[in-house]
Amino acid sequence: MSQRSRSVALIATTALAAAGLAACSTPEPSPGVTEDTVTVGTHTPLTGPAAAGYSSISAATKAYFDYVNDNGGINGRNIEYIVKDDGYNPATTSTVVRELVQEDEVFAVINGLGTPTHSAVVDYLNENDVPDLFVASGSPKWDQPDTFPNTFAYNANYIVEAKALATYAQETWPDKTFCVLGQDDDFGTDFTTGLVQVLGADGLASTQTYSVSVQDVVAQVGAMQAAGCEVNFLATVNGFTALALGTAAKMKYGAQWVSSSSGGDYPTLVGYLGEDVAPLLLQGFVSSNYLPFSPDDAWVALFQEINDEYNDGAPFSGNKIYGMSVGYLFAQALAKAGDDPTRESLLDALEVGALTGNGIVPLGFSTDSHAAFEGVGITVVDEGVQDYVDGEIYTTDAGNGPVEPYTGEAVALEGDGIPTA
Incomplete structure (x- = not known):
């Protein structure tokens, strides 16, 4: 073989090896992600002692996702949402969450509801590297990045x-x-x-x-x-x-x-x-x-429209605002996770601090904090109307930090309420 032939052969071999390495380094698609869909799930009480107070939340989240899907989805993918009834019973929660992960192969679990119920599955979700997003509970335990790296809170801490x-x-x-x-x-x-x-x-x-x-x-x-x-x-x-x-x-x-x-x-x-x-x-x-609540708020008006069209006109309440706000935050995270989202890129999107949500106070997500809203506003009922008290918004922490007035602006509604990258 001539020197030129040996050189050509060497170049070809090197190119093939590089191509093989590139192929090996391509990330595997995450469970729940196809070219057209992203499938997520939740556990929530549709029956049992907490159902009357909370069963409407997941219906509102689904209504928001249906609205998003009818308007092109997120990065071209529709969001499919699987809701499992756990009856507010931790043993049932364990069963249905395993179904979501092992049988339904969801991309993430979002807004699992309840402190005792979600406590039964938080270890399992983290051990299986499933994004455990926006837990519907104010327990401080969801803000433990070193112990539960896949878990992020949603409610303001109790x-x-x-x-x-x-x-x-x-x-x-x-x-x-x-x-x-x-x-x-x-x-x-x-x-x-x-x-x-x-x-x-x-x-x-x-x-x-x-x-x-x-x-x-x-x-x-x-x-x-x-x-x-x-x-x-x-x-x-x-x-x-x-x-x-x-x-x-x-x-x-x-x-x-x-x-x-x-x-x-x-x-x-x-x-x-x-x-x-x-x-x-x-x-x-x-x-x-900690969410938009006032009757004249632009977010409230949008969610009312979505509720009327996609939730069979169910009675509108704070639970509907909550459920749709959760849906918006997940859509925002998914948009930031890129055109080909993985579980890793989804978690990265939360930790870089790029998400705003739609609250009246800032989100606290970062590498060091998986706490959500860093404060609350005070509402009072007057003649059948529940609304915020002007100037009564506070921020603080879950430790011994001071309680301080918050004078920043609430997150404004942009466009049609569907986030983009």
Whole structure:
């Protein structure tokens, strides 16, 4: 063989080797991604004790995805959304999430609902490298990047909510007696921790808990009445918020009620209490929120239109805004993940801090933080309308950091509410 022939052969061999390496380095398609679709899933209570308060969330998320799909999808792909009912039962959650991962082969799990329920699957999702996005719970445990690198929160942290609500209560009712009724799990414990950070170790005259399996809070409300509680904080799901207020009314016990956002949606509470009674019982009711909420907000108007067209005109509520806001944030992350999204590029999109969501306060996502909204605004019900109190928006952390007023702008609606890269 001539020198030229040997050189040509060497070049050809080198080229083939390089081509082989390039082929080997091409990332494998992630589960749930095809040329035309991205499939995601969730676990949520469509039945059981929490269903009446939360079953409408996933329907609203699906309505938003249907709207996106009818308008070209995200980077040319439609979003397919699989909803599994877990009945707010952790054992069932484990079963249905394994179905989503092993049988449905979802790209990601988004907005799995509940602290006790999602706690049953967070290890499994991280061990299997499944993006576990926007957990529908304010527990601080979702913000542990070193322990759960695939898990990102959505709700404002319960401690953050409680610190903001306690600050507002101290400023508004400085001489009143404060108490709390909380769920007997991390929800109630974390919320109470936040209250104590602001009010002090002796700042609560009575601390009561309830179980979602027992539809009776007469003993708890009676204990609060006996303790002289004048301002009662609630770490309750919507059904138990209504149960507490209804029970107090029957006992002729008047108090100021201040609720976590998880149990503070006015239209949902009206559904429990009835249209005749609710406006009376809920007058002055205080809650927190971090999403667009005001009746004249552009996001609210868009979501109302989507609800009317894609959700069979179901009654519009804060849960619908929540569900569609989750859908928007996932669509934004998917758009940022690139034309050929992988699970890795999706997680990278969250950690670079490029996502804004549509909240009234900033998102906290970064490499070091998987917490979502870094504060809350205060809402009050007045004559049947729940809206933000002007100037009452606070930011803080889940530790001992100060509670500070937030004066930044809410995220404005752009275009048709469908994110692009």
